[in-house]
Amino acid sequence: MKTEIENEWVFEQKPNEVWEYLTKSELIALWLMPNNFKLILGHEFQFNTNPIPSLDLDGVFHCKIIEIIPLQRLVYSWKGVSGNGDFSLDTIVEWNLVEHNNGAKLILKHSGFKEINFAIFTGMTDGWQKNIQKMLNHLNTTK
Template sequence: MQTEIVNQWIYEQPPGEVWKYLTQADLIELWLMPNDFKPIVGHEFSFRIKPIPSLNLDGIFNCKVLELVPFKKLIYSWKGGPGDGSITLDTICEWTLESYGSGTKLHIKQTGFNEANFAIATAMTDGWDKNIQKMIAHMNQQKLASK
């Protein structure tokens, strides 16, 4: 059974540019979902999407910034449920960035999945890759526009 998601991607852009897409609410919305994120340890924020009844999720994910090391690491909690006050998804999402040549290697590790939310873990594994591809596309468009 899958209890965590682990993946990595390589970017042409330096860590500072990738960091912006992980920590600026307007840029996060471009590739992930609407949010009220602020890069401040202890800040509570939410991600919002349409409800997903098949996964027992109301579409509101409540999160809290747990650790922040500028340009290197971002950790936040990620919780969700059916909207009745119960939590069926209680995970920790850890992003780490490292220089890779002139670009960046971005890692994600999301832990805390269990048997009850196996279907969510499966959906999020695919979802992270699709969303990261959207981030890369936005970064590449920005790079072209600035030339």
């Protein structure tokens, strides 16, 4: 089984515009989930959605910012809790942003999935594609 999701997307927008959608709570909520994100090293935050019983997740993802290189790199842990209160998902999300032609390239690596996370891995592989498309739609409507 694969243990990491890797994707790249190219944007017409400049890196600083894409960076805002990765680092501003109200913009993250537009394309991903409601959250209490703050761009502070070590900040612990949550993404909130409805419980997902089919994946044994309570709907709260617990995260902690591990690394920040402004306008270039953001890394945070991403943990999910099962219905019995145990962390059933313990992964790392890495965003890398680089200039590309006249726009930006966004590179995602979401790693640390285990065999017990196969259904979550499958869902998130598709989910990241759909969510980044939402981000792109928002970026394109704010031009």
